[in-house]
Amino acid sequence: xxxxxxxxxxxxxxxxxxxxxxxxxxxxxxxxxxxxxxxxxxxxxxxxxxxxxxxxxxxxxxxxxxxxxxxxxxxxxxxxxxxxxxxxxxxxxxxxxxxxxxxxxxxxxxxxxxxxxxxxxxxxxxxxxxxxxxxxxxxxxxxxxxxxxxxxxxxxxxxxxxxxxxxxxxxxxxxxxxxxxxxxxxxxxxxxxxxxxxxxxxxxxxxxxxxxxxxxxxxxxxxxxxxxxxxxxxxxxxxxxxxxxxxxxxxxxxxxxxxxxxxxxxxxxxxxxxxxxx
Amino acid sequence: xxxxxxxxxxxxxxxxxxxxxxxxxxxxxxxxxxxxxxxxxxxxxxxxxxxxxxxxxxxxxxxxxxxxxxxxxxxxxxxxxxxxxxxxxxxxxxxxxxxxxxxxxxxxxxxxxxxxxxxxxxxxxxxxxxxxxxxxxxxxxxxxxxxxxxx
Numbered sequence: 553x554x555x556x557x558x559x560x561x562x563x564x565x566x567x568x569x570x571x572x573x574x575x576x577x578x579x580x581x582x583x584x585x586x587x588x589x590x591x592x593x594x595x596x597x598x599x600x601x602x603x604x605x606x607x608x609x610x611x612x613x614x615x616x617x618x619x620x621x622x623x624x625x626x627x628x629x630x631x632x633x634x635x636x637x638x639x640x641x642x643x644x645x646x647x648x649x650x651x652x653x654x655x656x657x658x659x660x661x662x663x664x665x666x667x668x669x670x671x672x673x674x675x676x677x678x679x680x681x682x683x684x685x686x687x688x689x690x691x692x693x694x695x696x697x698x699x700x701x702x703x704x705x706x707x708x709x710x711x712x713x714x715x716x717x718x719x720x721x722x723x724x725x726x727x728x729x730x731x732x733x734x735x736x737x738x739x740x741x742x743x744x745x746x747x748x749x750x751x752x753x754x755x756x757x758x759x760x761x762x763x764x765x766x767x768x769x770x771x772x773x774x775x776x777x778x779x780x781x782x783x784x785x786x787x788x789x790x791x792x793x794x795x796x797x798x799x800x801x802x803x804x805x806x807x808x809x810x811x812x813x814x815x816x817x818x819x820x821x822x823x824x825x826x827x828x829x830x
Numbered sequence: 831x832x833x834x835x836x837x838x839x840x841x842x843x844x845x846x847x848x849x850x851x852x853x854x855x856x857x858x859x860x861x862x863x864x865x866x867x868x869x870x871x872x873x874x875x876x877x878x879x880x881x882x883x884x885x886x887x888x889x890x891x892x893x894x895x896x897x898x899x900x901x902x903x904x905x906x907x908x909x910x911x912x913x914x915x916x917x918x919x920x921x922x923x924x925x926x927x928x929x930x931x932x933x934x935x936x937x938x939x940x941x942x943x944x945x946x947x948x949x950x951x952x953x954x955x956x957x958x959x960x961x962x963x964x965x966x967x968x969x970x971x972x973x974x975x976x977x978x979x980x981x
Binding site: 555556557559560565566567569571572574575578579581582 | 845849863866867868869870871872874878899900902903906907909910913915916918919921922926943
């Protein structure tokens with residue numbers, strides 16, 4: 553019997569793969585998994601959030617609630633207009649809209665938790681007629697009706713929770729004072745649905761949809777002015793104004809709603825009050 | 831942010847230093863394997879009958895630590911499954927090094943063969959969280975030394 557030493561062969565016990573390639577593959581895989589997880593959880597959280605009762609949403613929003621303020625010329629008119637809009641919008645029982653007016657220059661308006669709708673002077677004073685104002689108000693109220701704020705917050709909360717768990721960072725304070733507004737992001741479908749609902753309200757109030765598209769013309773003009781001044785990329789959540797104008801135009805046609813008509817003017821006293829309130 | 835910077839620098843440091851020491855270790859392993867080629871080691875348990883040998887226990891022991899980069903890759907692997915390639919080279923080095931140390935001891939004794947060679951592998955710092963894992967490999971066998979015939 554002979555006893556001999558054998559050389560240890562290379563490349564059998566160790567897989568020949570570059571460590572950096574291995575790292576890239578694994579990290580890529582992990583990224584895909586996280587993205588899918590976040591997407592799936594965000595969707596399901598948004599879906600479930602619609603079933604949160606409105607009273608619960610009110611309780612959630614109560615720490616952030618503000619007073620409607622002293623009745624003034626401005627609020628008085630806006631409140632009356634709101635009543636007319638709410639009457640035709642067929643809101644679910646128990647859902648109340650709390651309207652807020654801000655004298656800031658911001659050209660914007662938004663709906664948030666608890667049926668709170670905020671209108672800024674900056675946008676109000678640019679609107680050419682009452683129909684456009686009704687379109688704006690009904691659009692924001694439609695967000696509340698569709699439960700978009702709670703869905704958006706539900707999604708945001710789920711996403712940040714998952715990211716917090718996976719990446720080991722606790723950024724869970726999203727219901728903090730600032731988080732409440734910055735997290736609100738309505739997607740394009742939500743906007744389109746709200747546009748349609750709002751257009752219907754305009755039609756029900758005035759018997760025609762004329763003037764509704766002026767809201768988007770106003771925003772479009774403002775955006776173009778701003779682009780010239782500061783470059784693009786502002787108000788990105790409401791993109792493609794022309795598409796939205798076309799979309800509501802088509803929607804009127806589908807329902808054979810009259811598109812011609814004389815838009816109602818905004819009362820001069822209201823315009824005056826806005827001009828002095830700064 | 832600070833955590834991320836620390837993590838990334840540990841990763842880069844682990845990769846650079848880890849790869850460098852691994853390459854150097856492999857070079858040394860191959861060199862010494864060539865040098866000790868003349869001493870056969872086998873797993874056969876029974877000594878040859880035609881000749882009488884003195885028999886002694888020889889052992890080679892090594893502890894190797896995993897670097898931060900390897901550990902990170904292995905942790906990701908735990909998630910997806912598959913070959914933990916970063917640990918494969920670690921264990922390969924440990925086994926070959928243990929064998930070499932055992933052979934060096936046997937050679938110093940003037941052994942002709944080492945019989946009945948076996949390995950033991952143990953993980954140090956097992957189960958402790960956040961501890962960088964180390965692996966111990968022990969190789970042992972019976973050195974067969976050409977001895978006196980006075981047995």
